[in-house]
Amino acid sequence: MKNKEEAVVVFSGGQDSTTCLAWAIKKYKKVYAVSFDYGQRHKKELECAASIAKKMGVEQVVLNLKELNALAPNSLTRDDIEVDKEAPEEGTPNSFVEGRNLLFLTYAAIFAKTHGVTDVITGVSQSDFSGYPDCRDIFIKSLNTTLNLAMDYEFDLITPLMWINKEETWEMADKLGVFDLVRNETLTCYNGIIGDGCGDCPSCKLRKRGLDNYLKRRNA
Numbered sequence: 470m471k472n473k474e475e476a477v478v479v480f481s482g483g484q485d486s487t488t489c490l491a492w493a494i495k496k497y498k499k500v501y502a503v504s505f506d507y508g509q510r511h512k513k514e515l516e517c518a519a520s521i522a523k524k525m526g527v528e529q530v531v532l533n534l535k536e537l538n539a540l541a542p543n544s545l546t547r548d549d550i551e552v553d554k555e556a557p558e559e560g561t562p563n564s565f566v567e568g569r570n571l572l573f574l575t576y577a578a579i580f581a582k583t584h585g586v587t588d589v590i591t592g593v594s595q596s597d598f599s600g601y602p603d604c605r606d607i608f609i610k611s612l613n614t615t616l617n618l619a620m621d622y623e624f625d626l627i628t629p630l631m632w633i634n635k636e637e638t639w640e641m642a643d644k645l646g647v648f649d650l651v652r653n654e655t656l657t658c659y660n661g662i663i664g665d666g667c668g669d670c671p672s673c674k675l676r677k678r679g680l681d682n683y684l685k686r687r688n689a
Contacts, residue, residue: 474498476588476627477581479573480529481505482518483657484676485592485630488638490525491645492629493590501584502527503577507534507569510661517656517663524650532576570603571612578616578624587625594630594638606631635679636686643687652680 476493480486480502493500502522506515515531522529570593577589593604602608606628613626630638642651658666658673666673 472585472587475500475584475586476590477501477503477577477584477586478527479503479505479577479589479591480518480522482514482516482521482655483592484635484642484651484655485594485638485657486518487521487647487651487655488642488645489590489592489629490521490527491642491647494525494527495645497588500527501580501586502529503580504529504531505534505573505576506531507572513661513663514656517654521650521654524654530580532580534572534576568603570601570608574609574612574626575616578620578626581624582620582622587623588627589624590627590629592630593628594633596630596632596634635675636682637679639680639683640687643683 474497476497476499478486478490478493478500480490481504490500490502502518504515504518504522509515519529519531570591574589574591577591581587581589591609593609595604595606609626609628609631613624616622616624616626629641633641639648639651642648653664656663656666657676659670660667660673666676668674668677
């Protein structure tokens, strides 16, 4: 029998995962926040995640995936690789960490099963993303089937943000009562600056454009 009273949230301390955490807290009696140390060059990410989880009264678990740093060098794990300011015409941006969501969701699913939980929540979005193939709905559906077969268990990989853009994500955070927390205490910036970020990297530009559009509509 499925346990629909508890959930696991893949939690980075960024805008999307924090919004998903707030969404899950409203929906489930107990929520686990599972974060990953994958050798990211901005350790503030893990500090933000820990601080937000504590503030929101959620149990956080940090899993070690540091080998990913060596296997898949990229601008989010290496100081000597500068973040692409624009997406390349072909291929993925150098901020794409090969296999990251595949591993995160697999480890989160293992944690979920060992805790008797079926629902695993992630903040990926196909509507407003940076060209990452592991943010697509087809990938999530495929992995969901694979995990079910691999562990003989009925997981539900849930993506509350899959079909909404950043403007709508800000609106969701506002309706959930975490707008100020998301705006001031999350870390989305590829250059490791909390809150509004550096304003120059693709993640900050995407976040700001969505925020500006939402505030314009909200304040109209």
